[in-house]
Amino acid sequence: MGDKGGTIKLTEQTEKKGALHGIRVVEVGQLIAGPFCGQLLGDMGAEVVKIEPPETGDPMRAWGQGDRPTWWRVIGRNKYSVAANLRTPDGQELARKLILKADVLIENFRPGTLERWSLDPEELIKLNERLIVVRVSGYGQTGPYAQRAGFGGIAEAMGGWRKIVGEPDRPPSRMGISIGDTLAATYGCMGALAALHERETSGRGQIVDVALYESVLQVMEGLIPEWAVAGHKRERTGSRLPGIAPSNVYRCSDGEFLIGANQDSVFARLCDAMGRPDLISDPRYADHAARGRHQQELDDLISAWTAQFTVDELEGTMIEYGVPAGRILDAEDMLSDPHFAAREAIVTVDDPELGPTPMQGTFPKLSRTPSSVRRNAPREVGQDTDEIRRRWLGE
Structure with a gap:
């Protein structure tokens, strides 16, 4: 358990x-x-x-x-x-x-x-x-x-x-x-x-x-055929996956939060959450390829919006609008997370030397x-x- x-x-x-x-x-x-x-x-x-x-x-x-x-x-x-x-x-x-x-x-x-x-x-x-x-x-x-x-x-x-x-x-x-x-x-x-x-x-x-x-x-992933077929060589891009937008870590007023809304229907829900339905039909962001070409300016728009909220507030909004998103957790966060507990993702084992010792559970289920x-x-x-x-x- x-x-x-x-x-x-x-x-x-x-x-x-x-x-x-x-x-x-x-x-x-x-x-x-x-x-x-x-x-x-x-x-x-x-x-x-x-x-x-x-x-x-x-x-x-x-x-x-x-x-x-x-x-x-x-x-x-x-x-x-x-x-x-x-x-x-x-x-x-x-x-x-x-x-x-x-x-x-x-x-x-x-x-x-x-x-x-x-x-x-x-x-x-x-x-x-x-x-x-x-x-x-x-x-x-x-x-x-x-x-x-x-x-x-x-x-x-x-x-x-x-x-x-x-x-x-x-x-x-x-x-x-x-x-x-x-x-x-x-x-x-x-x-x-x-x-x-x-x-x-x-x-x-x-x-x-x-x-x-x-x-x-x-x-x-496509590292080899992208080069062999398309002549594209992947390089370091930090937290961003080039051409996949929006999908990045964004700053809130009290921390960071990851949003993945690159699919067309999901991006539309994000735009509604932001109060910016106009972005859905904007030629710069209207489809996957366009968003990839304008990735930096789209990330800037989203960052300016997320900065107005706490992580808790933004998480609630993303859940309400059905946008895939998540907190950036460390071990301390995981130990208090109710979903980890419900799925026994972390178990606490009675160690004869250390006493109760939390560790990752067993997967898959x-x-x-x-x-x-x-x-x-x-x-x-x-x-x-x-x-x-x-x-x-x-x-």
Whole structure:
């Protein structure tokens, strides 16, 4: 349940199985791209065993703001921690035994690393023909760049994202989150689900090859054909999407507010809200193409109007006239927003060390087999090693 509904007691969540109940996942990745894929599968009900280096564990355990980092609580939830040094024969043997009992293996090391650790995915699939291996890397498992070190930020640059984000007179901006990593993780999860579905027919597993830069490229809309066909090269345009107007952040008397009214019928409703029905038939704004050509002057008109109102007042007007619009929220705003609470977009988990800890909920919403937070992120590296050895391996 959401924050306003109380704190989730995880001992009460064990009966919530999720759509992937019965699927076993071994995660040998670290940081974000591999572990976020594991989080998504775990939220959906899979039993995720995370293999971590003894003592140090995943570096994500120390990431986050403040003196008690909380990022691990999200990305490590719904997982079991097993300690194994994959650089040693004993660690490799334990990993191999667990992988041979698994449905999915997730890794996000540089190509060739698993092979050097005697965990070649092709060989593992020969031993466990139903195994699905999700391999996340900077540039993919093949091609001239495959062996290069890769991080999400580099993928954002190579995939085209950084080129177009920011103000035109300044260097490229960062998104503010690790979007390259999380996109790759999401595509890795998608690939795993597709492979699990195909396995129902073939009975065989396969390798899912996910490149960070390709994951970014996939969401770049018309970037490639716009250049190849029309000779248009997208550049940085700040908060504005060129040719799509009005669709921008506008200043109110006490803050900022986003309005998206570029569709003809929606623009007409905005004009009515502004008390300017004359703009509907004005040749400069009469259709989508015209508004795009006169984007700056249209934004100036709207800005002059919105500046007369508070955010609350403008939000009420936009709701009344059916114009898509929204507040610019931060974490504090989200925690008090009634819609977030009603949809359990944020859940509060009872953490044994931090106490009640709000975090994003599980998505998407499934009607019969909903995802859920069933386990806290492991507090100690390897805390579940004995349990997993007993349940998975019968040791």
